[in-house]
Amino acid sequence: MNIAFFLLPKQDVVCLTPDTTLRQTLEKMEHxxxxxxxxxxxxxxxxxTVTEGDLLWFFKNNREITFENAHRHSLSEVPLRLQHQAVRIDATMEDLIKLVRxxxxxxxxxxxxxFIGIVRRSEVIDYCGKTILKDPAAHV
Structure with missing residues (x-):
């Protein structure tokens, strides 16, 4: 199976840049x-990938930054705790499954x-579920 089958293209994905303000980031994520x-x-x-946790820890550790002045700070200031990995479009399903875990x-x-898009975990789980249900030998 080609992972392009699961691709949600870039134009359909909400993305941010390092220059996005913290206020814009929070508002987009909430919206x-x-x-x-x-x-x-x-x-x-x-x-x-920026997560809610990244923002939470950043605000906790930088108490002088508040929602009221978050428009003066950019996403580039926020350390990303996890290094979310990307895959190339020609990656294998095995590569993809390892990451969606x-x-x-x-x-x-x-x-x-x-960047050309994302593959959502739910799409891969749905595919794996359908594959297992079609192959009775896979039920162990």
Whole structure:
């Protein structure tokens, strides 16, 4: 199975840049009810994934930064606790499955490392469930 089958293309994905303000980040995550969002560099390469936890710990450890002044601070100031991995579009299903075990979604990049979309964990779980149910020998 080609992972492109599962791809949610970039134009359908909410993304942020390191220059996005913390206030914009919080508002987008709240509006879309996302717990994690991909961060892209200005050249379109995948920089990482910011999570609610990253923001929580950042605000906890920087008490002078509040929601009221969050528009003065950028996402580039927030350390990303987890290094969410991306896969290339030609990656194997095994590569993808290894990553969705610990990530809500996996960023997908092309052969020049440009972000082209994501694969959501739920899509991979649905596929695996259907595959197992079709193969009675897989039930052990």
């Amino acid at each position: 879309h009810r996302f717990t994690a969002v991909p961060v892209l560099n200005q050249d379109g390469t995948y920089a990482g 610990t990530q809500n979604f996996v960023a997908v990049v092309d052969d020049t490392d440009r």
